[in-house]
Amino acid sequence: MTIGSLGYIGFSVKDPEAWGAFATGVLGLMPGEAVGGAQRFRLDDLAWRIAVEPGEADDLAYVGFEVAGATELEAVRARLTGAGVVVGNGDPDLLKERGVLGLVSCLDPDGLKVEIYYGPTVRTETPFVSPAAAGGFVTGEQGLGHVVLSTKDVAAARTFYQDVLGFRLSDIIHMQPAPQFGFDMEFYHCNPRHHTLALIPVPMPKRLHHFMIQVPTLDGVGFALERAEAAGTPITATLGKHTNDHMISFYARTPANFEVEFGYGALDVDDATWRVARHDKPSSWGHKRAAH
Ligand SMILES: [Fe+2]
Structure with a gap:
């Protein structure tokens, strides 16, 4: 089994306020619930897709790839460990912060934090509404x-x-x-x-x-x-x-x-x-x- 989709991304930015205004006002993203100092933005019925945390990098901090369920997550874990990649388990705090049911993390060869997860939080009870009156996104x-x-x-x-x-x-x-x-x-x-x-x-x-x-x-x-x-x-x-x-x-x-x-x-x-x-x-x- 392989990766299903790019589920979420996290940015580390020097000016989170400016980035947040850009995300909502220009891109038309919907603010989601903030967690642990990170602003989060929605593109659809998921609780969040893009997180923005304060930091000096002004770059991508992590990517999250979604798989269908626990079986698929274990299959990806096995492929990673089989290839000699050091794999960590998401601890309970990280699972809670990401709002997912299961997660393994590793680094790509250039050192980017890559998280593979299943079970994201869905907010169908609060439909996506763009603050810029934009329509929805293709997700x-x-x-x-x-x-x-x-x-x-x-x-x-x-x-x-x-x-x-x-x-x-x-x-x-x-x-x-x-x-x-x-x-x-x-x-x-x-x-x-x-x-x-x-x-x-x-x-x-x-x-x-x-x-x-x-x-x-x-x-x-x-x-x-x-x-x-x-x-x-x-x-x-x-x-x-x-x-x-x-x-x-x-x-x-x-x-x-x-x-x-x-x-x-x-x-x-x-x-x-x-x-x-x-x-x-x-x-x-x-x-x-x-x-x-
Ligand atoms: Fe492109």
Whole structure:
């Protein structure tokens, strides 16, 4: 058994207040219950999807991958320990804070805290309502969205995420920022979302290049772009369409300096028919990078 979806992410940010205002006012996320000094935000009927805690990193602090139940959690634990990964059990305090029934934790090869869990807290009694009057987000079996991570050792990251956790390669994009400098970005899925994880094989100051959240309508992207512009948020890439997942999106700089991609219209991957591909451009049109 393998990972079901990206269930939650936690950020460590220098200015939690600014990040919270951005999350609600620009992204349209709903505040959830705060726990242990962390603000938490909802995208759907789960109690939380994104946690923001005060810290100096201005980066991703942890990722949570959801599995279906206790049997699947034990299967993932066995695969991790079989691969020589040191695995810890979530202690009762951590389970309570995350609001899950079971959890194992470990570090990825670059030192990111990875939690695999089952049994998240569901708040169907308090429906999702966006404070920015945005519609809902595309979540469910596809999880909260995707994360794009830099790695110092792509072979080790590939072993961890693909061979041990069971992510499947969707495609690669060859990036050539300069004539003498190119690299392949690798895009991985674990459910119909085209990629839940992408790897940039270049060491960068932050692990997280960006995270992505998806809305069900193109209008949802347009309204978010207008909210970002009205709030003075730096738009780091203009509206555009990706070559590989066909997502129409824009990118903005969050108050913690890593970016967010806000998108619509990505294609779904069906493992029965999907064929791995390569691309030489990240976008069919748009996504012009701003000089920030
Ligand atoms: Fe993305």
